Amino acid sequence: MIRVRAWTASAVLVALAVSGLTAPARADGGQTRGHEGNYDPGDWSLTGPAFMHSGGAAYELTLNLPNAVPQGGVGLTFAADNKRMYVPASRTLPEGTQGALNFRLSAPSDVLGDVTITARLDGVAKTRSHTTRVRPGLSNFEVPRPTYGGRTYEGKVRLNGVTDVPLTVALASSTPAFKLPSEVTVPAGRSSVTFKVTTAPVTDVVFVKITVTLDRDILKWDEVLEPAPH
Numbered sequence: 625m626i627r628v629r630a631w632t633a634s635a636v637l638v639a640l641a642v643s644g645l646t647a648p649a650r651a652d653g654g655q656t657r658g659h660e661g662n663y664d665p666g667d668w669s670l671t672g673p674a675f676m677h678s679g680g681a682a683y684e685l686t687l688n689l690p691n692a693v694p695q696g697g698v699g700l701t702f703a704a705d706n707k708r709m710y711v712p713a714s715r716t717l718p719e720g721t722q723g724a725l726n727f728r729l730s731a732p733s734d735v736l737g738d739v740t741i742t743a744r745l746d747g748v749a750k751t752r753s754h755t756t757r758v759r760p761g762l763s764n765f766e767v768p769r770p771t772y773g774g775r776t777y778e779g780k781v782r783l784n785g786v787t788d789v790p791l792t793v794a795l796a797s798s799t800p801a802f803k804l805p806s807e808v809t810v811p812a813g814r815s816s817v818t819f820k821v822t823t824a825p826v827t828d829v830v831f832v833k834i835t836v837t838l839d840r841d842i843l844k845w846d847e848v849l850e851p852a853p854h
Contacts, residue, residue: 663698663747666690670743670752678731679761679784681841685712685727685754687743692722699746706739708732709758731758733784760785760815761841762793765834772852773801773826781808781836782816791838793817798833801826802849826851 672685687700697718702711712727729741740755760783767779781793789812795804801824810817826849834845 663694663745664691665745665748668745668748668752670741670754672729672741672754673756675757675759676729676731677761677839677841678735678758679733679763679841680730681761681839683729683756683840685729685741687725687727687752689717689722689725692720693717695719697721698748701744701746702727702741703744704739704741706735706737708735709739709741711741729756731761733761733763736760736785759789759791760787762836762838762843765836765843765845767821767847769848770850771802771821771823771847772850773823773830774852775823777821777823778818779804779821780816780818781810783810783838784815786813786815788812794835794837795819796835796837799830799849800824801830802832802834802847804834823849 667690669688670685671688673683676683685702697716698721699714699716701714704711710730710732712729717725731739735758738755738757740753742751742753744751762781763784764782765779766782768777771777781795783791787810791810792807793810794807796806797804803822803824805819808817808819828851830849832847832849834843834847836843836845
């Protein structure tokens with residue numbers, strides 16, 4: 625299995641002033657050094673997704689600074705009320721930084737429920753916060769093995785936790801010989817869903833690539849379809 629942590633190109637389009645950002649850190653903050661005076665950022669804001677899925681899929685936080693950072697730079701720190709959450713690493717924003725800055729946010733598989741992320745600027749009295757709901761991500765794709773052609777099987781998609789709302793999962797196969805439904809729905813209060821897998825008769829071994837997608841969370845799964853025994 626290969627997990628693809630899918631995220632849009634815009635998630636890394638950070639302003640030139642903050643290019644070269646480090647990977648997300650755990651939510652226990654860090655020390656920054658920056659402007660010691662009273663920086664007035666204007667009516668600054670922190671926005672992000674209303675919900676996200678755990679397991680490492682990346683989402684965007686957007687920090688908007690109407691006024692430019694003064695000479696000497698300004699320290700920026702992110703923190704979350706769930707210490708297991710991955711938040712952007714602390715950093716110093718260089719002089720002149722202004723406008724919308726995008727940062728990467730993700731949740732490990734052991735985080736579920738509402739999480740509040742807070743941004744703090746050195747020398748600025750008020751912080752800005754954003755609350756997102758973390759829902760389960762993808763855990764596993766299952767089908768009985770060995771898998772023979774010309775048969776019908778029960779497949780299963782598992783999440784890494786119980787969902788509070790129905791979640792639609794997209795399924796795709798690299799070959800029509802391994803037929804899957806285009807999508808299945810995990811009901812609220814459940815952590816998995818079953819579905820029918822139909823295989824076509826084959827005379828040789830066929831290698832099948834399965835793609836399972838839940839929002840930005842993607843699993844790549846390899847299966848082997850074998851000729852049915854006589």
